[in-house]
Amino acid sequence: EVQLVESGGGLVQPGGSLKLSCAASGFSFSGATMHWVRQAPGKGLEWIGRIRSRANNFATTYAASMQGRFTISRDDSQTTAFLQLNSLAPEDTAVYYCARRPTTGTFRLDWGLGTLVTVSS
Amino acid sequence: QSVLTQPPSVSAAPGQEVTISCSGSDSNIGNNFVSWYQQLPGTAPKLLIYDDDERPSGIPDRFSGSKSGTSATLDITGLQTGDEADYYCGTWDSTLTAVVFGGGTTLTVL
Secondary structure, eight states, X not given: OOEEEEEOOEEEOTTOOEEEEEEEESSOGGGSEEEEEEEOTTOOXXXXXXXXXXXXXXXXXXXXXXXXXXXXXXXXXXXXXXXXXXXXXXGGOEXXXXXXXXXXXXXXXXXXXXXXXXXXX | XXXXXXXXXXXXXXTOOEEEEEEOOXXXXXXXXXXXXXXXXXXXXXXXXXXXXXXXXXXXXXXXXXXXXXXXXXXXXXXXXXXXXEEEEEEEETTTTEEEEBOOEEEEEO
16 A cells, blocks of 8 residues: 655745655655655645656656655655755745656546645744 | 646535536646545545546446546545535646646535
């Protein structure tokens, strides 16, 4: 069974940073592309970016609006993906989800439970 | 403004059928697989349909997906009160090089 467990969320002041983790189990983590998606309170889903597998040189792609402040990384030995959030603003307050896409030949995202990030002074 | 367009809300009575549309363009739906997600209140999104019309194991056949051109559709038959949720379509956009989602549709089972 695919399991994705996010952690690292919490309350942070404007301008601060956080590093979120996504611990994966139940599938071949090294072959999967890992995505991050966020959802502001009462709003829809907003894609942040992805990191591909070693076979694809761990290539990263980000939504244009996220470029520069957010960084996605992974550690295949720990089967964990990470999302570094910098220069946070109140509008970054959201639940942050990680999701896996098993292969490039299919389009499906299997989701974690999410972790809440609150940016407030 | 979302890249993919969904109706904000739909409603129907228990036992009835409802259809949720998702409209895009050649750069996304027209040339890439579509998936659908169900988000029950206070929970994470859950995969319902992938690759336009495939159901993951455990998803009842009351849920079905289809695609024609640059539009996709989620069909739910035999509505139950437990189906009340937000539904999102999603796909890859080849021009934006990004995953794009619809704005979400809230289903109310009257």
